[in-house]
Amino acid sequence: MSIITILLLMNLFIETSVSLTVLVPGDPVVGHVGSAVILPCWISPPENAEALEIRWYRHDQFNNTVLLYNHGKIQDVQEESYRNRSSLTLRSDQSGGLNEGDVSLRLEKLTLQDEGSFHCYVSGESAYGKEEVLLKIKGFGSTPVLVPKLLDDGRVNISCKSSGWYPEPNIKWTSVDGRVLRPGGSSHSRGTDKMFSVHSWMAISHSDAHLVSCSISLRTGELQESRIDVQAIISSGPWKALFLTFLICALLGLVGLFLYKYRDRLTGKNPADPNLRFVFILVVEDMTIEELRQHAVEITIDRERLHPDLKVSQDCKTVRDSADYNHTGQGFPYQLCAFGAQRFSSGRHYWEVDLAQENTPPKNYWLIGVMKDGNLTARDRSGLTPSNGSCFLCSDGPNGFHTNTDQSVKLSLTPRPERLGVLLNYDDGQLSFYNVKERKHLLTISSRFSGSIVPLFNPGAGDLSPLKIMDGPNPVEQAESSQPLLSNNSADT
Structure with a gap:
């Protein structure tokens, strides 16, 4: 057999073994921090991919997968940072899915570390193909x-x-x-x-x-x-x-500061009792952790007024959704409310809530604020309105952060708080929130309080970490106490 014949046979073998054509977009895909993105990848001409191996991986780490589909299902073998964040999805509404060779990847909760190349690899018994998708990450910041x-x-x-x-x-x-x-x-x-x-x-x-x-x-x-x-x-x-x-x-x-949109407004009704009617959201002057903790109070959860699908610790400090709670996944579970046993009708009161445990990511779902004593039932969001006496900051997973002001305000809070500080200034009508770990003031809601106010907690559903009320905070070290929470840039001129 001549050398030319051998070369032709080898070339034919290579062509038939790499004959599966995989396509991806020619331009980089752009995603935003904290949101989800789809990395399109599909087989051309279309063919059923249900029996094929689909492997998404980064850089040259072929065996350290972002997602691996094989033997008709997604395998529980992947890079830890992509666990519970990656899935196969449709690249468009017109896609036929795996049946027609759509092997696109969906990534959720994007971070800056996700920026870079992703390899889409598809193989069968005698053919394989792969292409590279470039992901660009942007962070669209808060309005000034x-x-x-x-x-x-x-x-x-x-x-x-x-x-x-x-x-x-x-x-x-x-x-x-x-x-x-x-x-x-x-x-x-x-x-x-x-x-x-x-x-x-x-x-x-x-x-x-x-x-x-x-x-x-x-x-x-x-x-x-x-x-x-x-x-x-x-x-x-x-x-x-x-x-x-x-x-x-x-x-x-x-x-500025917040992107907001109208939703859940009560139509045609004026609040009969303006117990907690919101005026505006403002920025307050700098306060140190030490100054905040001078107003620290001990907060515990009232077992007598606890939603039946919540589980509370013996010391009444930790609360989470019950293991058998069946959340449909249709929106935030506003009904899972717990209330503080303490009531306030004057003065300043400060408490901290832990939103992350060691070696687990921060909670994605929670609601923290205050409520007028006596208005302690909520079947959905309509029961947690300013006219009903509630005031809170809510984290709704990939849907972001929002308040329950008359005009709902959506916030961009980065990084996600791991410990939230809450300062109730009853006399001045203000409820302030702080990222304790980052030493940042997040926002202050100006309100009009009347009657007794109780702390409000909701741990959401499905998170690994519970919601934990911290013991009365100890003063911080002197070296930290001189740093105002808001000054993470140069001093004002």
Whole structure:
């Protein structure tokens, strides 16, 4: 047999053994931190893939799989960081699934570490094929919060802050007529989650601009913007400027800091009893952990007013969903409420809630806040409204964080809190939330309290970690106590 014949036979063997054609998109797939993404991959021409091996893996780690489908089912062998986050899915509504060769991968709860290449490998008895999908990760941060401060020379120093960005964003100041303004300074910082926080500031007079805008954007075009009326602050004087700070955070800052949308509004009804009617969400001045813990109180769960599908520890500090609780998965289980045994009708009161156990990820589902004593039943979200006396921050897994204000506010909180601090300021009508581990103030909800208020807890359903109320916090070390929770950037100028 001639050498040419041998080469032709070898080439024919190689072609028949690699004849299975796998296709993926030509452009990178873009996903956002905390959300889900689909990495499309399919066989062409279409053929039934139910009897084939489907292997998704990263880089050159063929045996360390993101997902492995074989012998007609997904195998329980995968890289630990992708456990409970990966699945086979349809690349489009028109897809025929595995029957027609769609082997696309769905990834949930995206992190920055997911950025990079993913290999789609499909093999049968005599053929195989593989292609590479490139995943790009973005973090679309919170809309900027603008905080003005009236200076002695009549100018206004405006601070602009935002967090949760990736990659590093750009900052731009403009006037109402489109002129680009030069800031006094800007800084970027990265947290433990590798996301970027930005802070910029500038001192401006009425002659410089009437209306000032601070916009933060990615190079790909995503943009968040907030505006502030300089003339109103300068003409109002120091005391009114303080009031306008809060008002601007309400009317303009709500356009910033949070993305919100209307939902679950009671139509055609005015609340008969405005026990806890929300006014606005604002940013408060810095407080240290030590200052917060000066108001620490001991909180326990009231066993007598506990939902039957909840399980509470003997010390009444830990609560979770019962093992036999059958959650349909249709939305957050608002009915799984537990209430504090303590009642408050004046003063400041602070407590902390642990949302993660050692070697387990932070809880995805929880609801923490306060409730008017006596209004302690909820079958769904409609029973936890401001008019019914509730005020809370909720984490609804991949659906993100939200409050129950009259206009529901959706938040971008990164990193996900592992321990949440709650400060109830009854007399001033404020409920504040803090990420204790990251030493960050998350938000403050301004309300109008009346009667007795009790702590409100809901551990959600399906998480590995329970919800645990911490014992009365001990003061932090002196080295930490001097660091304000909000100052993770350069100091205000």
